[in-house]
Amino acid sequence: MITPVEGFSKLSKDEKIDWIAKNYTHDTAETIRTIKRYWNSDEKLQKLHDEFIENTLTNYYLPLGIAPNFLINDKLYAIPMAIEESSVVAAASKAAKFWLHKGGFKTTVLNTEKIGQVHFVYKGDKEKLQKYFDLIKPKLLSDTLAITKNMEKRGGGITNIELRDKTKKLDDYYQLHCTFETMDAMGANFINSCLEQFAQTFKTEAKGFSSFSDEEKNIEIVMSILSNYVPNCLVRAEVSCPISELNVSETLSSEAFAEKMVRAVEIAKIEPHRAVTHNKGIMNGIDAVVLATGNDFRAVEAGVHAYAAKDGHYTSLTHAHVKNGVFTFWIEIPLALGTVGGLTSLHPLVKLALEILGKPSAKDLMQIVAVAGLAQNFAAVRSLVTTGIQEGHMKMHLLNILNQLEATASEKEALIEHFKKNTVTHSAVVAAFDAIRK
Secondary structure (H helix, E strand, C coil): CCCCCCCHHHCCHHHHHHHHHHHHCCCHHHHHHHHHHCCCCCHHHHHHHHCCCCCCCCCCCCCEEEEEEEEECCEEEEEEEECCCCCHHHHHHHHHHHHHCCCCEEEEECCCCEEEEEEEECCCCHHHHHHHHHHHHHHHHHCCHHHHHHHHHCCCEEEEEEEEECCCCCCCEEEEEEEEECCCECCHHHHHHHHHHHHHHHHHHHCCCCCCCCCCCCCEEEEEEEECCCCCCEEEEEEEEEHHHCCCCCCCCHHHHHHHHHHHHHHHHHCHHHHHHHHHHHHHHHHHHHHHCCCCHHHHHHHHHHHHCCCCCCCCCEEEEEECCEEEEEEEEECCCCCECHHHHCCHHHHHHHHHCCCCCHHHHHHHHHHHHHHHHHHHHHHHHCCCHHHHHHHHHHHHHHHHCCCCHHHHHHHHHHCCCCCCCHHHHHHHHHHHHC
């Protein structure tokens, strides 16, 4: 029987590995070998990775690939993507190549506003609270000067603080709704530090506000935290071309293809079951670049999916139409990203990814990431309305199946050649593999 461990964080790395191997795996020696195989031979680099998080045992690798030929606002990019899913990099690259000689991708940053909130309970007169807020607002700003000084030098800082009454949804619940400009930083630590100072000032100064009763002076701060929902931190990316240039299939006319693409997007707009998978494909591209550039893909995911439901139902993040003989496909998406701070200056591969992208500003990165999502979605929907998703995906998945079967190099070569002309399914690959082995 396994017993709880005391002081696990204080154990050495080897002691942690021994403990987990002995208590939670069947083959202690093999577990230790597997864990240590993924250590970096460069001790300094390994120590850097160890210190990213707590209780580190080893490194968990994802492939870092490149999707080339992205023409964005007339500048050519090769986009780094960190992802484990087959066909994502290939699909993005195919979409980039398709649009390369059709004007490429056009992007615009619509806004860069980020949000944080101080959530609090106030049991008293609403008009008094409003008067108190109006009086104290300048001090809320002045008390954060030590925090905002460096950000303001870079052109950022606090852009506004509002008092919001939420009592119709929850008794006695109010918030300070605060907006920020964080320039090239994602800004989580900056925003949270400002919010905690707001909360402290707001609570402390209330005790000296003469219009409040004793009960009203006891403002209860529930929490102070940034929001990962940033509907006003928006970027738009689009592609367009005359319908006549949409020559994607020998069996489907350009007009029919454009019509099917628009219809597929319209289905994703009204059918949540389709919209979730549709948007998951978009996030294949977005997450891969966000991860490669050291940004927080969980925050991006949460904010993007909230945005997809902003009108009361979950819907497509992309849009398509045909007007005056021109097909247009576009996305508007909230992305709070950073190119300074966090892992961007620590992780060697993150630094390399940003270098490959030309050391972009946060606004530049927003546009690149949006393009990756749009390209991925175009490739996926294009496959769905023409050949079907499995033909291309399973061909890319072929190597995974062969590796599971422990195929040799010569067997892989033979089977890859075989499936250039045959449909890839798991059972078909196993059958062909068994035939070679026999």
